[in-house]
Structure formats: C-alpha cells, structure tokens
Amino acid sequence: MGLTFKKTYTFAVVSTFYITLFSTSLVALLLLFFAKFSLPFCAIFAIGIAFFSFFVIQYRVEHFIYRRVKKIYDDVSLLDSTTLRTQSITTDMATLTREVKKFATDKKIEIENLKVREEYRREFMGNVSHELKTPLFTVQGYLSTLLDGAMKNKELRKKYIERAEKGVERLIYIVEDLDMISKLEMGELNLEYSQFNIVELIQNVFDLLEMSADKKNIILMLDRKYNKPIYVNADKEKIQQVVTNLVMNSIKYGKENGTTEVSIEDLVNNKIIVRIRDNGEGIEKHYIPRLFERFFRVDKSGARSEGGSGLGLSIVKHIIEGHDEKIYVESEYGIGSEFSFTLEKFE
Template sequence: MKIKNFLLFSILLSFVLVACINAAIIFFMYNTLEKVNINALLLFSGILFILLSIILNSGINNYINYRIDKIYNQVNSLKKRRISRINVNADEFDFLARDILKYSYKKKREISKLNYRENYRRDFLGNVAHELKTPLFTVQGYLLTLIEGAAENREIREKYLKRANLAIERLSEIVSDLDLITKLETNGLKLKMDTFNILKVIQKVFDLLEMQAKKKNIKLTLDKFYDIPEFVLADETKMEQVLINLVMNSIKYGKVGGTTIVSVDYEDEDKLIVKVTDNGEGVAEADVPRLFERFYRVDKSRSRDQGGSGLGLAIVKHIIEAHEQTIDVTSTVGQGSTFYFTLEKA
C-alpha cells in the first residue's frame, strides 16, 4: 500500500502503539485486581498519542531526509551544484525519482557523446595516418630506388623525381588542408566580409579549372545567361575556395563528356542559393549524410586514385557554416549530384 502522507502514517502508528500500551495496562491492573481509572487512562492515552505522533513523524522525516541527503550528496559531487533539502512526503519522493532519472538520462547522453567523440577521434587519427602514409611510402620508394643505382639513368631519375615531387605535393596539400580545417573548427580563421558579384567568382573558378575539365571533356557552364550581377555579402576568397572544391569535386567524379552546371537563384528576399550540379556517377543514399565528414570516401580505392586530401567537402561545410549559412546535397546513383548552399544577399 502506498502511503500518501508520512504524518498520517505516524498518527496511525501512534494509535496502534497507544492501543497496545492501554491493553497492556488494563491487563496488568486486571491481574493485580487494581481498579482502572478511565479518566486518567484517557488523559494518559491522549498525551501519549500526541507525543508519539510528534516523535514518530519527526523521527521518520529526519531519517528519510538523512537518507535522501546522502543520495543527493553523492549526486551533487558529480553535478557540481547543491540541491536544496526537501520536506519528506510522497510528492517529494516522486520529485527525487524524476530528478535522479533526469540526471541518469543526462549522464547516459554525455557518455554516448563521449563514446562518439572517441570513435570519431580514433577514425580521424587512423584516416590521417593512412592518408599521410601513402605519399610518404611513395616518396620513400622512389628515393630508395634512386639511391640503389637508378639515379645513374637520367631518364629514370627524372621520371622518379617527378613522381616523388607529385607525392610531396599531395602530402603538402593534406597538411595544408588539415591546418585549414583545424583553424576553421577553432574559429582561428577570420572572415573578411565584403560585397562582390558571385557570378564573377564562378566564372573565375571556371577559368581556373578549365584545363582539368578538358582532360575529361567536361563542360563547365552556368545554367543560363545572367544579364545583371548577383551581389552577395561574404568572404570572397573563401567563397572562391568553396566553389573550387565543389566544381573540382564534380570534375573528379563526373563522367567523360559530361557537364557541370552552376546556377544562382533566390532562396528568399534575403538569401541566394548557389547550386553545383553534375551528371556523374552519383552517390548512394546511405552515403549522402556522411559526404561532409573528414576523409570520408564513398569508394576509398577509386577516390584515392583521383587525388585530393579527402578534406575538401569538410572544409566547404565549415566555411559555409562560418558564414552562418547552410549547405546540403542531393544525389542519385548513375544520374549525378547537386551541392547547394545559401549566401546572404548584399
């Protein structure tokens, strides 16, 4: 039976104890042939009942509070804050249960986050080691071959030195991107906000990547002719880097003879939305949510052959979020992908 109020419990217990004491007194006086004074017995019973009720209620409250304080002291040592002492009744016990359950749930969530971060850290370190190991071993292999005598052959020497230089460039690119993404994550990279024409930046990116696109016969184009400029408020250098990474990504994973189309449209009266669309191999639905993770590759062996540090999309996401804007992607296997992000209108 659930006791709703400890005062009621104290009264009932006092009544039972007084009844037992009275029964014992009457029984004793009956055996000793003493006359029972009813008035005195009633007065004694009343006084005893009141005293027992007060003592029992106070004792139960003190004991329960003592036990609860011990529980809260243990919880407080972890919560780093004090919880006020409570007056004991069933409602406060419900409060205690809810508070401890809430605290337990919070700690479970913290443990889950710590486990996730630990797994993320382990994966990140493993990925960094793997990405650095490949170009390092490549350079080491070519240099050892040259040291063992291949350097005497001029043709082999030049070929191996060029390959070693390419591996060092890849290594330098990985280190540079790691440094950049670390600065982005720690707010160490400051944005230089300015007003500029985003269409002009897109055309500049097309000019920079024209040679890479021609190697796969990929056409870089805008979705339409824009007769007026589209001014935005952002860091122009960082936006150029975002577009370079997205367009380069579309070239790497685009099909030979394909197209990369960039469009600029109105998200609302305060924002523009920039889309980079290709008709390449696309990405499976299960891989889409992880595309912006550091070093994540859909097809690890093939992606590594394409070059790059594996940090491009992660850097893009950090730059866009540093502008307090959003970026997302839609993709269909065999049909291509569309990366789109918002920018503040100037």
C-alpha cells in the first residue's frame, strides 16, 4: 500500500502563518527594546521560521493522521481483503470518509443479498421437500399395501403397480426439472442455434398436447393460417420446451370447452413475438410479479392436482433470457392470460 498525501496544505500553511507571525513579532519587539531593529533580519527570520514550521507541522500532522488512518484501513481490511487492501492509504479526510461510506454501503448490500439468499435457500429446501414428499409417500403407500397382502389379488396388484409407476414418473419429472433449473441458474445453458420454422414447431407442440387438451375439450389453434414459413434463429429444442410449457399451462389452467390461441407477429429490429393466449381463469394482479419464481403456484392445491413440478415458468424465463430475448405476461382474472416472448427472425 502506497502513501498518498493531499496536494493542498491549508492546515499547515495557516498554522505556519500564525507561528511565523507570532515569532517574528516577538523577535521584532525584542530587537526594538534591547537592540537595534533590523528589517532584513526580521524578514530572513520570518522566512526561515515559516519554512521550518511548515515542514515540521506538515510532516508531524500527516504522520500522526497516517498512523491512525492506517489502523482504520487494517481493521476494516480484516473484513474484506479484496477492496481496501488494494487501495493506497490516503490522509485526506474527505476521501477517507467517502471510501469508508462506500465500503459500509457495499457491506450493507452484501449482507442484504446474503439474507435474501438465505431466505431463498430455506424456501427452496422447503418447496423441494414438499414437492418430493407427495409422490414418495404415494409410491411407498402402494408398495406397502402390496407387501401387506394385496400382491395376491392380480387386479389390485396391477392397479397399484401402475399407480406407483405414475408416482415414480412424477419423481423423475421433478428431479429432471430441478437438474435443469440448477444448470440454468449456474449459467450452464448451452444453446445450439439453428434456423427453423416456428410455425411448424408450434404445430408439433399442438400435436403432442392434443390428447391433454381433449380431456378438457380445449381447442389448440393458430390465430390464422400461415401460408409461408417463419424462420427464426434460436435453439430449436429449447424453444420447443418453452412453447410446450406455456401451452401446457394454458391447458392446465384453462376452462372446459375453452381455447388456446397462438399468434406470431413481426416486431421492429428483425424480431418476432410469439403470443400464447387462453380464455382460462386468469391470474390476479398481485400474483403476476411472482409467476416466474421457482415452485410458485397461484392455486396451490389445484395446481398440484394437475401435476407438474412448479418449475416450468422459471425454466421458460431462463431459456428466453439465455437467448437475450424478453418474456411478457398479461392477465385479467376471470377472463384469461397471455404469455409472449420475442425471438430473432431469420431472413
């Protein structure tokens, strides 16, 4: 750590002036009363005492301040060796005050972030245990029943094994989503860009989810007939997952005999926006800011009865932001919701 002194010496100059004025006046009076008064002698004496006083005061004051300021730096640096340790020590009180205030502000922000992370960790662990507990207990229950004697009943045995299998499938689904969200949050989203027809991809998602939609008699449709393909530049597999999750959500929370409509619109700067719109139950306004949080569910009981890991929208958000794109949500309770995201258009 180097030593940096302030270039202005106001304190030393003012102190020197008073000392010089007093000393010169005293010598002049002594010469006047006890010897012959000499102006040149007084001038030389004043200059000499001024220089001597200035350097002595300047050195002593700065050395005095430096030692105490250095102790402050050393004490504070024990808390964080990566910030103040790399800076030169300054004896300028304004600079020191500014640096210490900045350090205190940074520490406060860091502490607040740690509190948020700790709260998230507790909530995350609680949510994970809650999500895993239901299918685990379900599987355990069916297997215990089989071991207790139901194994002999062929019809009951088959039914319980099938239900246990569904519980295992749900566990695998949750674990896979947990693995994906962990990789996404650690920045391990490896995107493989390619050019593909987004209209064809949406139609493929409709085909995959047709049976789920039929159970609630929900119609999956495009807003119009797209005669020409619309090519985008993105990771096809990841975007298909985004569309699948959003359409699946619209089915899950949609009304019986409802519709899910997807539209594709041109934006400026060579962008398109994909809109997934439904006429389902909608979302209350105070829930919207939390929709993309992990495990957040608007209707806790209803959502769990429909399945899913509670991580779908969080995964969607990470994938879209990983493409440097935006995702939006608009909803009116009792009327329906619209999720939309942008993509780069490929000409």
